[in-house]
Amino acid sequence: MKIRNFDHFAATRMRPEVKEAMESFFIDEYGNPQSIHTLGDEPREALGKARNQSAELLNAALNEVIFTGSGSESNNLAIKGTAFARMDKGKHMIVSKIEHFSVLNAIKSLSRLGFEFSEIAVDKYGSVDPGDVKNALRKDTILVSITHASNEIGTIQDIKEISKIVHENSAAYMHVDANTSCGFIETDVKDMGADMLSASPHRFYGPKGTGLFYLKKGIRIMPLIDGGIQEFGRRTGTENIPAIAGIGVACELAKKELKDRTAHLLPIQKAIKDGVLGSLDEVYLNGHPEHRLPNNLNFVVKYIEGESMLMWLNNNGIMTASGSACTSKILKSSHVLNAIGVDPALAQGSLLISLGEDNTLEDAEYFVKELPPIVKKLRQMSPLYNANS
């Protein structure tokens, strides 16, 4: 059966151009870019080229781009790096309730060390009110970290406005978690007013095990990995040159194709949204109706549980995700759905779709055709359906 990926937030297929750029650095050009001798020449050149390609995507200067090992690492570097560097200035940070676990668990760790946090509530669409950020700012606030676009419900935040408020009213740094948005919508650090930004190249057809971190000139953080001089001393250890070469090409492609990607994704997103909402009763769309990523949809299907829905969809070649307790591995339903006011019982029927370049309108049609009989079958089996109908 044909495998159709509707779960690109989990994995995207690396672009052949990316793989090609990586290949020569495994065996042929295996040198260390820090070497003075000839073996270091090609890798050093690749490192510079990738930094340039990445800086262009983010509209950053070359010495403001740091390569890391994952989006989670970048988020940790922003939060813990700021905490450790600025604890003399204050120990208060602000995040939203719908951040990724790499943000929420980083602050949980820091709270054991005496740091304090304000978690900003979101409205029913998952939007952060910049006014709430303003109200949460304190004299000792050292960092505000907000996700650019939710990795579950796709809602895009007004980062520009939030940054403005943070900078006008405090000395706090502004970190933007762009791990889900980068590569699909504009992530211009200057336009956003970001002091730091995290991005995840594997989400936009780059290699896994990579992360991108923007650190504005003059922003002071403490490295999480101390060592030599690599990555301006902010993330030391011998550079992963094949991966970095891959990041560079993924960034170059993203910059070049950004508009085309949106143009390709929007009709597919719309076809799925209209098809699902039009063919099924008691199915609701989560996230903002307009201010959302072009590649994400999140539904709640009433009366059924996510994992069994995923398993049936999988049987039909459709790969999706869910925010249900059973699919979470920690057996708790999604904190994001909880934060936007979805009842925990309803959150069990969540269906998370993330699209990519391999999806077609035919995929959308197939999805819309396959989902209703599955929902019908599971509802007929559900004691909640009869109880309520």
Place this chain on the structure above:
Amino acid sequence: MPVYSEKVMEHFQNPRNVGEIEGADGVGELGNPTCGDIMKIYIKVKDDKIDDVKFKTFGCGAAIATSSMVTELVKGKTLEDAEMVSNAAVAEALDGLPPVKMHCSNLAADALHLAIEDYRARKAGKGPIGKVETPEHDEDGHDLSEHA
């Protein structure tokens, strides 16, 4: 998705005895929608034997497969024998469940026992026993309400 045995997948895809029994002699319902599993088992009793049994389940693949399996295991059995069928026996009959599913989604035998209890309560004139809400739990099966 957890790795399920072939037997679990087979029962998940072709669940036995789905539905309700109108005028059931006993009904057992337990679970917690916050955890994602609710099972409802209906029994018809004749000569102290389970003459018919059906289920309705809201839950994951394991919850559906265990519900299906327990109905198959007890159909035609005496109430006494049916009461001996444990959650562990149901899991074993399915060639095992992933560890994470053993606590949360392996409640089908409990639901059946509840149906038998309900039957006995009704017979004794004590009326139906109603829904039982199971506590929330973490991934190790620890009761979360204990720490709340």
